Amino acid sequence: MERRISRREFGKKLARVASGAAFLALAPSCTSTQRSLPMGQLLRNDLTDLSGTLLFDDPARQAAADDFGHIVHRSPIAVLKPGSAQDIVKLVQFANRHGLKVAPRGRAHSFFGQTQVEEGVVIDSSSLNSVRVTDSGSVEIGAGAQWSAVVTAANAYKRTPPVIVDTFLSVGGTISTGGFAVTTWNQGFQVDHVRELQVVTGDGQLVTCSDERNSDLFNAMLAGLGQCGIIVKVVMALVAAPTHVLFFKLNYEDFQTASADLALLAKEGRFNHLDGRGAAAPGGGVAYYVEGGAFYDAPKTPSEAPLLAGLRFASQTSKVMTYEEYYRREEVCTLCPTTTPKPFVYLCLPASRYVEYTSRLLADPSESAYVTPRMSAWRRSNFKRPLARVPNEEIVYRFQLSRVLPASADVPSFIALNRTLYERARDMGGTRLTSSAIPMSQADWIRHYGPAWEPFRAAKQRYDPKNVLTPGHNMFPG
Numbered sequence: 513m514e515r516r517i518s519r520r521e522f523g524k525k526l527a528r529v530a531s532g533a534a535f536l537a538l539a540p541s542c543t544s545t546q547r548s549l550p551m552g553q554l555l556r557n558d559l560t561d562l563s564g565t566l567l568f569d570d571p572a573r574q575a576a577a578d579d580f581g582h583i584v585h586r587s588p589i590a591v592l593k594p595g596s597a598q599d600i601v602k603l604v605q606f607a608n609r610h611g612l613k614v615a616p617r618g619r620a621h622s623f624f625g626q627t628q629v630e631e632g633v634v635i636d637s638s639s640l641n642s643v644r645v646t647d648s649g650s651v652e653i654g655a656g657a658q659w660s661a662v663v664t665a666a667n668a669y670k671r672t673p674p675v676i677v678d679t680f681l682s683v684g685g686t687i688s689t690g691g692f693a694v695t696t697w698n699q700g701f702q703v704d705h706v707r708e709l710q711v712v713t714g715d716g717q718l719v720t721c722s723d724e725r726n727s728d729l730f731n732a733m734l735a736g737l738g739q740c741g742i743i744v745k746v747v748m749a750l751v752a753a754p755t756h757v758l759f760f761k762l763n764y765e766d767f768q769t770a771s772a773d774l775a776l777l778a779k780e781g782r783f784n785h786l787d788g789r790g791a792a793a794p795g796g797g798v799a800y801y802v803e804g805g806a807f808y809d810a811p812k813t814p815s816e817a818p819l820l821a822g823l824r825f826a827s828q829t830s831k832v833m834t835y836e837e838y839y840r841r842e843e844v845c846t847l848c849p850t851t852t853p854k855p856f857v858y859l860c861l862p863a864s865r866y867v868e869y870t871s872r873l874l875a876d877p878s879e880s881a882y883v884t885p886r887m888s889a890w891r892r893s894n895f896k897r898p899l900a901r902v903p904n905e906e907i908v909y910r911f912q913l914s915r916v917l918p919a920s921a922d923v924p925s926f927i928a929l930n931r932t933l934y935e936r937a938r939d940m941g942g943t944r945l946t947s948s949a950i951p952m953s954q955a956d957w958i959r960h961y962g963p964a965w966e967p968f969r970a971a972k973q974r975y976d977p978k979n980v981l982t983p984g985h986n987m988f989p990g
């Protein structure tokens with residue numbers, strides 16, 4: 513039976529349940545700023561012919577010891593800005609020879625140290641940012657590119673990725689976490705549209721994989737949290753871009769009515785863009801709204817009445833945007849400048865338990881403190897990749913707890929709360945999504961992946977036999 517754990521119990525639980533790895537970094541004494549000189553010297557001596565740069569300076573190492581969550585801090589020995597895939601091959605082969613850990617970093621919008629590595633090397637992929645739309649209607653992308661560059665390049669050919677995440681994120685980061693967005697309700701995750709990957713495996717080989725070639729690696733890389741390899745290039749399918757979007761903001765009196773309309777819209781499929789949000793209400797509290805966007809090619813315009821029929825919103829606004837105005841509407845990460853801790857949690861809940869779960873949480877001031885919820889309803893049948901775990905029902909809800917803490921907050925107690933909320937969701941058939949701030953042990957991951965664990969573990973053993981990659985998820989500790 514579930515119960516809230518105290519801070520003292522939490523401390524004990526850290527060591528027992530989660531092998532300590534993620535939690536120990538919460539304690540300042542465990543945040544190393546000391547370099548291992550011999551390893552640093554070995555790196556300098558060995559990696560002399562890189563086309564990119566290996567940085568040992570404090571600003572580079574400090575930046576790599578932080579992320580969006582500002583909760584975990586682990587200092588690497590160095591940061592690699594690769595000039596090519598070969599630089600990553602050389603580093604990973606070095607790591608295998610010398611027992612060094614390596615972690616790839618996209619835009620570090622992770623919440624709990626998933627891109628960090630204590631006394632290892634962080635690969636800052638931002639230098640691998642090429643984007644090329646091909647004659648076959650797909651796009652070849654360097655893993656460090658931001659999605660904004662991909663969408664802009666595709667739109668020049670009147671094409672678009674079918675699923676566009678927040679465009680300030682990196683391609684490698686969202687392909688490694690799954691990649692959900694406002695079209696996921698009927699288009700699946702971004703990983704459902706990847707045709708091919710180029711990967712530096714954990715044993716330092718540059719390998720191309722797809723459903724036809726090295727499919728075990730392909731499936732282990734899509735939403736694979738960087739455990740088996742480092743993605744250097746992604747080939748993704750594009751679809752025809754609409755010229756315009758008729759965009760609605762539907763305002764609701766309460767969370768549950770907004771959520772019920774989201775599920776109705778996901779079942780009926782009236783809109784292309786479908787998303788639910790909370791925002792601070794002018795008079796205090798949270799106001800909930802649903803965004804619906806109908807894509808179309810001018811001069812043909814969709815009529816409003818059938819799109820809105822039967823919905824239970826209190827008021828609405830609508831506007832027409834060009835597709836470019838639409839995909840550029842939220843180009844900047846508005847929360848990034850906030851330096852206080854942000855232990856966000858992303859859950860996926862079966863529709864049958866969603867009301868029960870969310871009502872309890874939102875009614876409890878201690879559970880909903882500092883939270884702005886976001887939600888989507890998705891059709892499960894669109895998810896094809898084994899590592900993108902969602903509940904086993906026709907309609908599933910994403911429920912996101914964006915918690916921005918004040919500087920004075922007791923962060924460990926909120927991390928313990930995240931764990932409680934995760935266990936409660938899991939016990940109702942729910943799953944976790946992306947790089948959430950939820951402490952996990954290997955046993956938790958095994959349970960999370962279910963039947964997908966054994967092929968994933970086998971791929972890890974085959975492609976990263978010395979376990980050099982991406983320790984921040986605590987999936988293969990030791």
Ligand SMILES: Cc1cc2nc3c(=O)[nH]c(=O)nc-3n(C[C@H](O)[C@H](O)[C@H](O)COP(=O)(O)OP(=O)(O)OC[C@H]3O[C@@H](n4cnc5c(N)ncnc54)[C@H](O)[C@@H]3O)c2cc1C
Nearest residue numbers: 618619620621622655677678682684685688691692738743
């Ligand atoms: C403001 C904000 C908005 C967000 N919006 C969305 C959204 O729209 N959709 C969504 O799905 N998620 C979203 N997220 C959640 C999530 O944190 C990101 O999906 C994920 O972390 C990707 O962000 P990133 O590009 O910064 O990757 P990072 O955080 O840098 O990396 C994420 C994980 O992938 C690994 N990784 C990075 N690059 C590679 C690579 N080349 N090869 C192998 N592994 C790699 C990292 O080691 C890490 O484990 C958002 C998060 C924030 C803070």
